[in-house]
Amino acid sequence: MNVALNRMQTKKQCIALVDGYDSFIMQHWMRVHKKVGGLSRENDLIHVGRGKENHGGNQFCPPTTKAIDKHWNTQLLPFIKSVDKLLDELRPIAESVKKENTIIVMVVNKGQSVLLMNFVCSTKAKGFDISNVLLFATDLETLELARGLGVTAYYDKWNAASVPTKEARRYGDRAFTAMMFQKVISVALINLLGYDLLFMDVDIVWYKEPLNFFHSDESVSQYDIMFQDDGARSIRYAPYSANSGFYYVRHNERTTYLFTRLLNSGELIIESKSHQQALGIFLEEHSSLYGLKVKTLSNAHEFPGGYHYHRHSYKQLLRKITSGEVVPFLFHMCWTNNKDDKLLYMKQMGMWYVNEKCIDKNAATILGVEKVKEDFEIVSPCCSTKPLITCHYSDKPSAIDCRDSPTKDKRKV
8 A cells, every 4th residue: 555645625636546566655736827837727737846836835855056165165074074983982981971872862052051950950850861962063172061960971073073152033133044953963872873762952851751752662663764843834844744852763774874865965954044944854764765754743742842933723721731731741932933932932931940140150259269160060050949930921822921011012911
């Protein structure tokens, strides 16, 4: 049996099954206006890419020569030259942190390091074990900060030196795109070493230990790779809507080749400004070609995120989470413009555990010294044992009454 997925109820379209040599790729045809490029019902059908939109735009443009050259020379070549050294250095570190052959992989730079601090502080306040976290710090200041938090961290001096230290100000900017390839490298390396892994962005807080779900729930034991549902339903992320900020990967030949392909195709990340889009392309292809088993974790009560936070239709769910009536595995503050907004929303939702004096500070400044000692720690001065809740917006979900605060989106929640 061959299965094709299509939202038939949402479009005026035809589905054609044509006798011929077997094909497992759905071809897309449109009536395109010759000058404007958009949909024109008066023109003949022509073959177009699947990203072609009715208004004439295209979600899947092939990478430019400039993007290809940039990937080859500034990303892929340095990685190929250093991969053996990287694996040699990482092998004993990974072996020391693994738990049930699983490693939690995170990547962060200086600009986003306060979100890492909040993740660590929140897990310590709730008593979760994060000893199998391996953080890939893209600068030495973040490496030092992570060690002060008690997190096992690694700095890739061959590939991370050119990554911006400032946080991304918006989705797809230079800092954002540069960090995307570092995330691909980190996952590929741990997979190559033979470990299962849980990749997580740092804008996440846990309510329950998520690894228990992936290790113990028989309903997901058959899958090679599982993603939080991103929420997006545009053609860019079809058909899985896989959120690349939280996913679990079982080590096998199928997943190793998947991330090898992604690593070798960094020009797609550069062109689309999103490794989520590039990964989504390969998920569908590898599922069809190699039998890669992909699962989207679409239960909003278990794996909610920013998509739900910013939509009025989920206000009851958010209220149940803040009241404790619903206890998800985690909350992922994605779908948010920048770090500043994330901090405000997390503070308002009761997800913030970092004392004010430690926000966006390096370890030496936090401790009031010129240089930290070998055995320093910053958990004591920085981490609160209870959530630090403050109001910022009356129209955003909150753990306390924030009706007297200004609005953000001109709507009520």
